[in-house]
Amino acid sequence: MNKPEIAPGYLFSKRYTNYLFILLFLLYMFDYVDRMVISSLFPFLKAEWHLTDTQCGSLVSAVYASIVLFTFPISILIDRWSRRKTVGLMAILWSIATGLGAITGTFRQLFTTRTLIGVGEAGYAPGGTAMISAIYPQEKRSWMMGLWNASIPLGSAIGVAIGGIIASHFGWRHALGIVAIPGFIVAVMFFFVKDYKTVGLVKNQSNLDKPAERKVVKMSIVDLFREFTQKPSLIFTYFGMSGVVFTTTAMMTWLPTYFIRVQEMAVKPAGLKSSVVMLLAIIGAPVGGYLVDRWRKRKVNARMLFPAITTLISAIFMFLGFTVFKGQLQYLLLLSMGISITAFVSSAIAVTQDVVHAGLRAISYSIAVIVQNAIGSMLAPVVMGKISDLTNIQTAFNLLPLALLIAVVLFFLGSFYYEKDLNKVEKINLEAAE
Numbered sequence: 001m002n003k004p005e006i007a008p009g010y011l012f013s014k015r016y017t018n019y020l021f022i023l024l025f026l027l028y029m030f031d032y033v034d035r036m037v038i039s040s041l042f043p044f045l046k047a048e049w050h051l052t053d054t055q056c057g058s059l060v061s062a063v064y065a066s067i068v069l070f071t072f073p074i075s076i077l078i079d080r081w082s083r084r085k086t087v088g089l090m091a092i093l094w095s096i097a098t099g100l101g102a103i104t105g106t107f108r109q110l111f112t113t114r115t116l117i118g119v120g121e122a123g124y125a126p127g128g129t130a131m132i133s134a135i136y137p138q139e140k141r142s143w144m145m146g147l148w149n150a151s152i153p154l155g156s157a158i159g160v161a162i163g164g165i166i167a168s169h170f171g172w173r174h175a176l177g178i179v180a181i182p183g184f185i186v187a188v189m190f191f192f193v194k195d196y197k198t199v200g201l202v203k204n205q206s207n208l209d210k211p212a213e214r215k216v217v218k219m220s221i222v223d224l225f226r227e228f229t230q231k232p233s234l235i236f237t238y239f240g241m242s243g244v245v246f247t248t249t250a251m252m253t254w255l256p257t258y259f260i261r262v263q264e265m266a267v268k269p270a271g272l273k274s275s276v277v278m279l280l281a282i283i284g285a286p287v288g289g290y291l292v293d294r295w296r297k298r299k300v301n302a303r304m305l306f307p308a309i310t311t312l313i314s315a316i317f318m319f320l321g322f323t324v325f326k327g328q329l330q331y332l333l334l335l336s337m338g339i340s341i342t343a344f345v346s347s348a349i350a351v352t353q354d355v356v357h358a359g360l361r362a363i364s365y366s367i368a369v370i371v372q373n374a375i376g377s378m379l380a381p382v383v384m385g386k387i388s389d390l391t392n393i394q395t396a397f398n399l400l401p402l403a404l405l406i407a408v409v410l411f412f413l414g415s416f417y418y419e420k421d422l423n424k425v426e427k428i429n430l431e432a433a434e
Contacts, residue, residue, distance in 0.1 A: 009137025011196055017135050020193055021144070023186060024128045025151045027091050030183030031121055032155030033162070034098040035063055037179050038114070039253050040163035040271040043260070044172040049107050053257075053388050057381030059114050060253050064378035066118025068370050074123035075366030078130060079359060084195040087127040091187030094120025099180035102173040125369050126362040133353040133361050134196045139293060141353065142303060146289020146346030153281030153342060156252050160278065164256070164271030199359035219357070227356050228367060231421040233304060236414030237351045238371040243407030244311055244344055245376035247318070250400055251341075252278060253381040258393050273331075280338035284310075288343030289350075300422070303351050304415035307344035308408050314341040315404035322397040341404075344411070351414075355421040376403075 010017055042056045078086045097116035104110040128148065136144045159179065166175040201219045228234065255277060259270035288310060295302040314337050321333035349365065356364040387396040 009139070011135050012194060016194070020135060021132065021148070023190055023193065024131060025148055026186045027087070027124065027183065027190065028128060028148060029151040029155035029158070030179075030186060031091075031094065031124055032152050033159040033179050034094060034117060034183060035121065035159065036060075036156040036252050037098075037159035037163035037175055038101075040160045040256055040267070041167055041172040041175060042257060043267050044167050045107075045110075048172075051107060053385040054382060055107065057253060057385035059111060060249070060381040061378050062111055062114040063118035063121065064249075064373040066115050067122045068374045068378060070119050070122035071126060071366045071369045071373075072363070075126040075362040078123060078127045078362035080198060082195060082198075083127050083131050083362070084190065084193055086123050087131075088187055088190040090120045090123035090127070091183060091190065092120075094118075094124075095180045095184035095187060096120075098183070099177055102177035102180075104173075122369075126366040129349060129353065129365040130362040131196075134358075138354070142289040142293045142296070142346040142350045143286065144289070145349045146286040149285040149342065149345045149349065150282040152285070152345075153278045153338070157275035157279035157282075160252070160256060160271050161275040164268050168268050199357075201357070201359045224360070227360055228364065231355050231424065232417040233301075233351060233414040233421045234355050234364070236410045236417070237304070237348050238368050239375070240307065240311075240407045240410035240414065241344075241348050241368055242372040242375040243403045243410065244307075244314075244341065245372040246380045246403045247314075247376075247400055248281075248341060249377040249380040250384045250396075250403075254384050254388070254393065254396065257388075258397060261393050277334050277338040280335050281342040284339045284342035285345050287339075289346030291343075292347045292350075301415045301418040303347040303354070304411055304418045306347045308411035308415065310340050310343035311404050311411065312408045315401045315408065318404065319401045322394075322400070344407075348411075351418065355418070355425055357426050 006012065007014055012020070038059050042051075045051055045056060045059075074086065074090065094117045097113050097120060100116070101110055101113040104113060129145070132144050132148055133141060162179065163172075163175045166178060201224070252274075255274040256267075256270045259265045259273055260267065263270075265273065288306065292302050292306040295306065299305070317333050317337035317340060321330050321337060325333060349368070352364045352368050353361050384393075384396045384400075387399065
């Protein structure tokens with residue numbers, strides 16, 4: 001039987017590549033369903049356990065704290081051992097941990113399960129990023145990253161919406177138990193997919209006696225360190241991402257509370273209204289990826305300039321929406337921001353893969369995850385909660401656009417170094433594993 005024809009730039013047939021992508025998309029979506037369902041349960045938890053806003057925010061921050069601690073060692077397993085096995089194991093762990101939240105009886109117990117969710121989710125983003133970078137051609141990298149990351153707002157919106165609906169009818173424990181099931185099923189399926197061969201950590205080295213001759217040598221510890229410390233575009237991207245992620249996490253965590261307190265909505269409509277804002281972000285990531293891949297054909301550093309532009313637009317929408325306007329115009333601005341704020345992600349993630357050795361892609365994105373979670377996701381829920389406790393939720397959202405403006409500056413600075421950093425990367429052809 002003839003094997004399916006492999007198109008240039010692909011490791012597998014297009015049909016099988018797209019099947020892999022669908023599984024990766026579903027896992028990322030359920031990752032965020034499990035991660036963000038808790039935000040719509042805050043009113044129920046406050047009523048039952050008399051929690052403060054800071055404690056509620058910490059239930060989200062706990063996930064990101066674990067991600068910060070565990071993503072780097074797990075990414076080493078991904079790059080040096082197996083993408084398929086690591087991703088499958090991590091997804092099973094986070095699904096089980098989510099389900100355990102349904103049987104907790106105290107805040108401390110629930111906090112512990114949220115920490116375990118983070119341990120599981122620590123390996124997924126680096127593993128999925130490395131796989132998508134490998135199975136699609138480089139010229140489609142931003143587009144496919146954009147499509148894949150559209151699962152984040154989709155999963156967040158589903159988590160917030162379905163959490164409020166289930167909790168209103170059956171209680172908050174049922175919400176946690178139910179959302180854990182589909183992710184577990186997809187995780188088991190992932191153990192049976194194909195992977196790519198682990199890439200050797202080698203580089204080409206010129207022969208000093210015969211400059212025309214080059215030989216392959218093993219990379220030293222110094223070489224590995226330089227991959228991440230001597231490429232300014234990479235460093236600016238890591239920290240630029242954290243500014244946007246701080247903002248999006250704050251929105252996902254506290255927007256339902258904003259509508260409940262400021263606009264005096266009930267829990268269910270507040271969750272639904274918030275989920276629509278988050279759901280529209282599903283447009284921004286893939287559209288941003290498509291546009292930047294087209295622009296990159298004419299301007300090499302487009303993958304750094306594009307995030308700077310779209311993040312600035314988002315900051316303007318957010319400032320006008322929370323500080324200047326109210327009513328329908330406010331919501332229209334928030335919906336527009338929901339589209340623009342994720343347009344950066346496809347470009348930024350592609351940069352973390354473009355300018356590093358092919359055998360270090362998961363590790364590269366794990367560093368991005370550590371930075372954006374330590375500075376962004378882990379701090380945002382607690383910082384917003386603390387500002388709310390000291391002042392009010394309105395003030396917390398009025399200050400939020402400042403994080404986006406910092407990100408704009410960082411992306412713009414990185415654009416001056418991208419092309420030079422790209423030219424430093426070793427050219428390595430990936431191979432499909434048997």
